[in-house]
Amino acid sequence: MLNLYVGLLLGVSSPIHCVWYVTGLSGSSPLTAFSTPWTHAIHDYSFKTSHLSSRRYEEKTWSSLFRFMEAIVDQPPPTLPSECFSFELSSFIYTCLQKDSNSQISAKELMEHPFLKKYDDNSGINMVSYFVDAWSLLPTLKNISG
Structure with missing residues (x-):
């Protein structure tokens, strides 16, 4: 979720920019550098879903x-704006962004979250198709680097 966190914090327009900014400049994420463990599966999930939001961010700047x-x-x-997102999604994101390792849950536990459970195979909603379509709207590495 670090990519989502950085994206929301910076207002960066691409998860790839987030990865480059945090890992490209410092060599590792700040939470890794400060020995705070992040579940790899959650990090991977966040990379793929970090831009499924409204893209309305408050831009912040830092002196260094x-x-x-x-x-x-x-x-x-x-946090996600409550007027744009459901309570379930906001709760899911909140759960994913826990920095305290004692408050973090495993990927297996995360899969039991109400936000994900409401889109199980019996719901008639094709989440795979949704994420593939949303992902295709993001800029490619070629467009970002060019």
């Missing part, structure tokens, strides 16, 4: 990269 990293580690995680 250190201040930026400090904000990620020390400030509370961002």
Whole structure:
């Protein structure tokens, strides 16, 4: 969820920019650098879903990269605007963005979250198709680097 966190924090328009900004400049994420474990599956899931929101972000600036990293580690995680998103999704994102390792849940437990359970195979909603379509709307690496 670090990519989503950074995206919401910075107002970055692409998850790839988030990865580059955090991992490209410092070599590792600030939470990894400060020995806070993040579940790899949650990180991977966040990379794929970080731009399924309204893309309305409050842009923030910091005086240095250190201040930026400090904000990620020390400030509370961002939340989704309640007027745009369901309680279930907001709760899911909140659960994913827990920085305290004692508050984090496993990927298996996360799969039992009400937001994901309401879209099980019997719901008639094709989540795979939804995410594939949403992902295809994001810029490609070629467009970002070019």
